[in-house]
Amino acid sequence: MEAHLFKDCIVPTSSGYREYHIMTRWVSYLLYLYLLATLLVLISSVLNYRLLTDVQHGVYLAAESVDSDVQSSQLRLIGALLFSLAAAVVAGTGVLLWTYRAVYNAHQLGSKGLQFSPGWAVASYFIPGLNLWKPFQAMKELWQTSLSTASGWSRIRVPGLMRLWWGLWLVVLLLGRVAELLTNRVEQLLALRELAVLYGINALLSLPLTLLLLYLIRTIQRRQQAQYQALPSDDSGDRDSRASAVSQTTSPVVPGQ
Incomplete structure (x- = not known):
């Protein structure tokens, strides 16, 4: 099934460019x-916080009812978190595969002076310290070269939405680290409430973060596809020799477009 879903990404075209709209x-x-x-984590966090607040304010009179409701609420939140973690792993793997293919195609389309190879663009997410800005630079290169493959592509400005995407990513990573530290004292009611707040904020920020990423990958893939289709072809279908010429004749996009 997997081979079928991504078969258009496995079979290269004659120019070396590999179609990946199905992957996208x-x-x-x-x-x-x-x-x-x-969204489920956000809802579960809000419900959990409200319940723990009621417990702290003495709304519950029966201890048995408190224990049962708190346990049910915690299990609901844990289930949502596990589902979110599994979805993040699967989606993250897909994004890494997409990044590899998009950077590869950027090279095939004739862009010169790229700092990132496909492997380096993926590996940058896993190197401590460097992963705080290198993945953003790789996405920035993809955005710029998707607008123009001419020599001046590096001067193209990236939209503020891309900077917002990466800023949200860094904040989400920080909140996740703080949540890990709080788990050392989850036996305290206050700590449970703090965790619920952190999980809720993290989920709330992850919503626009994911929507922005969706916009970026779709836009880049669409523009690369348009560049490929614009390459002149001859009877043999060999576009390799044409890609470099196109990169020299394509005018840079006006900054800010």
Whole structure:
């Protein structure tokens, strides 16, 4: 099944460019799944926080009822978190595969001076310290070269939405780290409430973060496809020798477009 879904990404064209619109579509579906999981975490966090607040204010009179409701609420939140984690792993894997293919195609379309190879663009997510800005630079290169493959592509400005996407990503990572530290004292009611708040904020920020990522990957894939289709072809269908010429004649896009 997997080979069928991504078969257009496995079989290269004559120019070396590899179609990946089906991959982009399925990565989008996985991101939608993650959006659903994130929404469930947000709802569960709000309900859990409200319950713990009621307990703290003495709304519950029967101890047995308190224990039962708190346990049910915690289990609901844990279930939502596990679902979110599984969706994040699957969607994240899809995004990494998409990144590899998009960077590969950027090279095939004739862009010169790229700092990232396909493997380096993926590996940058896993190197401590460097993963705080290198993945953003890789996505920035993809955005710029999707607008123009001419020599001046590096001067093209990226939209503020891309910077917002990466800023949200860093905040979500930080909140996740703080949540890990709080789990050391989850036996305290206050700590449970704090965790519920952190999970809720994290989920709330993850919603626009994921939507922005969806916009970026769809836009980049669509523009790369348009570049490929615009390459002149001859009877043999060999576009390799044409890609470099196109990269030299394509005018840079006006900054800010």
